[in-house]
Amino acid sequence: MSFQLHHHHHLLLHISPDNGFEDGLLQGSIFSSAGALKKYEGLGHGFKEINSEPDQQNSFLTGIQVTFNFCLDQVSLFSLLIPPLKSPSNVFGCLSAEELAALTACINQLNIERRQVLNELLDLKGNIRVFCRIRPVTLGENFGHLRPVVALDSSNIHLKLADNKTKSYSFDKVFHPGSSQDEVFSEVEPVIKSVLDGYNACIFAYGQTGTGKTFSMEGTPDSPGIVPRVIEALLKLAVDSNHAFLITFSMLEIYLGNLKDLLVPQPTKPTDPLPPWSWTIHFSSKGPKGNWSLKVITSNQIAMSSHTKFETFHLSVVPVSMIRISITCFDAPERRRETNKIWLVDLGGSERVMKTKAWGRRLDEGKAINLSLSALGNVINALQRKKCYIPYRNSKLTQVLRDSLGEDSKTLMLVHVSPEEEDLCETISSLNFATKVRSVHLRHEESIEIKNQKEFAMMNLQQKMERIEDEHLHVRRQIKKLNEKLENLTGIALPLEEQLEVSPFSTEGSLTDHDMVNTRNKNVKAASLFQLPRFMRPTICSRRKSGMDQQTSSGRDKVISKKKRSLSNCAESVTFPVKSDSEYKSDCSISKSTCVLELRMKSSAHNETEYSQDASECDLKKIVFPEKEKSYLKTTSQNGQLSHLYRNGSQRLGESSSKRLLKVDNWLDLNKNDPPISGYAPRNTRVPAILIPEKKHGYSGQKPSSYGFATTEKIFNQYSMERQVDILTVGRTVSEVVTNKPPTLKDLFDEESRSSFIVPSHAMNDQTMMQPEDILHGSSIEDDECGSAFLYDISCGDLQEYNGENEVFEMYMMQAVKDMAQCSESSMLKNGGHQSFSSEVDDSIINSKEDFGVFTPESEEERHCEEVYTKMSMEYSRDGDASSQSSAKGTRANSCRSRSQRASFMGDRNQEEPRVTLVKTQGITQIEGLYNFLKCKVQLSCATALLGLGLLDLGFEDNFFYGLML
């Protein structure tokens, strides 16, 4: 026995002849969605046609049972429950299902093609496109006279300036004053399609106040602008696609540099409770590109479904209003990303503050807007130059737009200009800015030939796109027809997308992201529930038991959700863990440090800023030392030297110059003063750095071992800091070297003869180099990734741009002079040249900040310093020596070095102390040159003598040599 279901209410039953049914009674019952019908009764075999009752036409067959009655015995021959989802699996049903599948596959294919073509088209057009719109003459303006701002054609704008001068600008599109909102949106539309494909986008309106930014973005009820059209287009595209989308909507305002969510109800009285939420912005230098998130979810996501609602949320005073629409699609891996967003930004008026003659709060607003615009300009400039550091953090605007401004996003800028002559200055400034933005993707002006080729390619792609879209439309119509047929047949078959059409956006009330996802799932479940024949659907009771009842939203449920709404006013508060410093071992600059801002609401003087951020970025910035520095500092502090090092930073400046130049003569002195250290002094020992510029030096971080020579332990301990000390004078970063043997006299002689040369810092220094001023002021200057120098103060964490050398030079020179003065009575002299750090100079580091400004002589020494400083300044301005030249070239280290040497020299002369050995420079004076010459001679003869005796290679640590020297 077999059967064929030809129609949902028409069954053809075939009874095989060999079953011996002739002797009994065959009874067939069919079941339909309307209930059981006894339809067949009779003898014989063959085909029997069974139809449901005429009045049951709308019901469909759900099961069949055939029984055979023979001599009062009833045998059930077969019974079949027709699977509910196959209810339309009659001939028509099968056909339509197959057709539907084929059409769906076709539409998917078309989607892929459309996406590719669109991307190609947008790539050709450029990821950053700039349009210019000229405002029409408005009421109250003089209609009669000629305007100086003219749209030459669809991409050129022409300005007539004074004295018959003209100026032209080219943009991707120029909208003349008569252009309609439709025309403007036709250029925006492709970007919206690309947003649905998962790309980030940003559309911003820029221009002087009153030039039509708001008109373009919002429009009027009669001629809606970009925002309502974008929303409408997005929803339509989402509905037309084969996927489910979750779309959330936020509206922010940046007021005086603070972010505010405009969709969160504002407390009107001070006693009103504040909504229990906070915004958290998390920045991280780690992870994938642009890994940061700003999560502000408001209760009005659904406002986007209607323009009127949107307008009700728009506040009248919105200096920089930003609308964010984020789109999530879980089931389309071919999209660029699962969640993407589009920003629609109405930037504040860009006019100059001076021109507006604003004051008070208006002035502040103007300044804040201009600051954020200039930050935007800087970001765009950095993007244009493909810099590795993009200054997104300089303003809230750029922080927020961060991942919608990069390479992988589509940016549209609409620059608005006034047609009026009196606004010409502002017009030029706006057009210049817009040109700058446009040059991000047009680095070189294209030749006409390339332009034509591009246009041709774009035209082809446009045509292809139109063809695909026509086809798409055709297929969609077919699908719709099929669905309607099926719906007529079954009364249920609503496809998922149509279920979704009514789901999140038509629902009143508040929905969070989570709710929206749930709603989507619920709708899917509800849809499949409705596809079941009624008799197979769970009863109300069973639904209640299993909790499924809540899945179909009833009016009662809505009430419940509305009750909850007051609570769900609170936006989702996302707390991100603060990463430890160790994760941010920045080698570059403070800008790489972790920065966590927590913006909590607080009352403020202005209504507009009631929810403003509490903490500024600077307050929370952490300084992360480069790893090398960190470990070094750690080591030194472990040795109890760090504080000492910093406290005595200024003194070291002077001391280092002397210390590094204590040579053979001083060594002898030192050896006399300090008793020899007994014990075995192995070769391969760690020894203080001897100036060997050719060698590559490194700091091993180990504590220097004592040394079997009569050098003082003190000196070795000091050498553990020498890395910093050394650089102060000749830009060398050597602190210690591991040599196979201790230095010999020859080494010293070599060194001595070399010490009169200035070795370029870049030739010898491959380590982080700290400059004198770094240590003086507890600051370090480091190049950021892009090579721009920043000076930041370790103590206060301020980040200042490094403004060239002069400032540093002055700081350094002042300090050098001070140091010399202090050296005059320092223990170094008293100890016969032995160095020790004196606490007397602590104040110099404490007061080091004074050195940035006016130097007020307080003591005799300071007056002396001032004198010397004046002399030096004069000398510096007079002479054109190599150091000043190198300064001009920007060789910071060299210039600082030579100046310090000069400073030391002059200081020494004034002190009338025989401290010439402290200064080994480029032979600044003849006396010193003569001295050097004689000394070299003596040393050379000494070395020759030693060589003759075969002692040269023994090294200083050798007791024999030591004995000789004594």
Ligand SMILES: Nc1ncnc2c1ncn2[C@@H]1O[C@H](COP(=O)(O)OP(=O)(O)OP(=O)(O)O)[C@@H](O)[C@H]1O
């Ligand atoms: N293209 C246009 N067609 C018709 N009217 C326009 C057009 N552009 C601007 N207007 C009118 O000009 C006036 C000023 O425009 P709008 O308020 O949009 O300027 P704005 O740049 O947004 O100013 P603000 O910076 O102060 O927000 C409005 O009355 C607006 O209707």
